[in-house]
Amino acid sequence: xxxxxxxYNLRDYCKTLPDLADTLARVAAMGYxxxxxxxxxDYTPEWITEELRKNGLxxxxxxxNAGRIANDTAAVIAEHKGFNCKYIGIGSMPDFKxxxxxxxxxxxxVERYLPAARMIRDAGCKFMYHNHNFEFYRFPxxxxxxxxxxxxxxxxxxxxxxxxxxxxAAGGDPVDWLYRLRDRxxxxxxxxxxxxxxxxxxxMTPIGSGNLNWPKIIETCNELGVEFAYIEQDHSYGxxxxxxxxxxxxxxxxxxxx
Numbered sequence: 001x002x003x004x005x006x007x008y009n010l011r012d013y014c015k016t017l018p019d020l021a022d023t024l025a026r027v028a029a030m031g032y033x034x035x036x037x038x039x040x041x042d043y044t045p046e047w048i049t050e051e052l053r054k055n056g057l058x059x060x061x062x063x064x065n066a067g068r069i070a071n072d073t074a075a076v077i078a079e080h081k082g083f084n085c086k087y088i089g090i091g092s093m094p095d096f097k098x099x100x101x102x103x104x105x106x107x108x109x110v111e112r113y114l115p116a117a118r119m120i121r122d123a124g125c126k127f128m129y130h131n132h133n134f135e136f137y138r139f140p141x142x143x144x145x146x147x148x149x150x151x152x153x154x155x156x157x158x159x160x161x162x163x164x165x166x167x168x169a170a171g172g173d174p175v176d177w178l179y180r181l182r183d184r185x186x187x188x189x190x191x192x193x194x195x196x197x198x199x200x201x202x203x204m205t206p207i208g209s210g211n212l213n214w215p216k217i218i219e220t221c222n223e224l225g226v227e228f229a230y231i232e233q234d235h236s237y238g239x240x241x242x243x244x245x246x247x248x249x250x251x252x253x254x255x256x257x258x
Contacts, residue, residue: 045082
């Protein structure tokens with residue numbers, strides 16, 4: 001399992017191509033070898049390929065424009081192949097939570113993205129879905145959103161970039177869900193959760209400074225053959241996000257994960 005940096009953490013430092021180039025260099029200097037492209041400025045496959053090469057990095061997962069994945073699938077596949085990225089990701093389910101957890105919005109998602117997922121599979125790539133906590137909402141039939149997705153997409157049509165923080169926030173156990181989704185877990189998000197006296201009490205923290213059981217999570221990921229684990233921290237609460245990534249890298253290194 002390779003440990004990578006989720007660039008969404010550093011999105012405020014990736015708004016222009018020069019800034020993105022500098023950020024890639026800083027991440028590589030920490031020791032990271034792979035990044036997830038998410039929340040960054042527009043780039044061409046040629047440009048990102050060269051910047052990755054210069055810094056000894058690969059980009060093996062994205063969170064890409066959801067509309068383009070559905071409506072311009074062939075071009076999205078070609079763009080990913082242009083920088084040798086197998087895993088084409090979506091960050092959430094458009095409209096489902098916003099519109100109040102309606103069955104019709106879920107069904108529209110399946111109708112819209114299943115053809116794209118099959119095209120992505122047939123091209124030798126894989127469509128990856130990243131969860132938040134709302135995917136643990138249960139429909140009247142007793143299944144939650146993740147379980148419904150597993151029924152409607154085969155493992156080669158959809159993988160899950162399982163987010164350890166959001167599973168925990170929904171009352172789940174990340175290790176349990178890793179096992180449940182074992183045939184779909186190519187990539188995961190390592191995200192820690194701490195508790196603080198001040199608001200908000202429950203927060204994302206640098207890896208190793210929260211309360212998740214990282215030795216067990218890492219052991220399980222390795223057992224199940226997870227390829228990439230990207231450190232993600234959506235909010236740094238005033239701390240330098242580069243420092244947060246450095247702390248996470250150092251902690252995982254101390255556990256022998258790197």
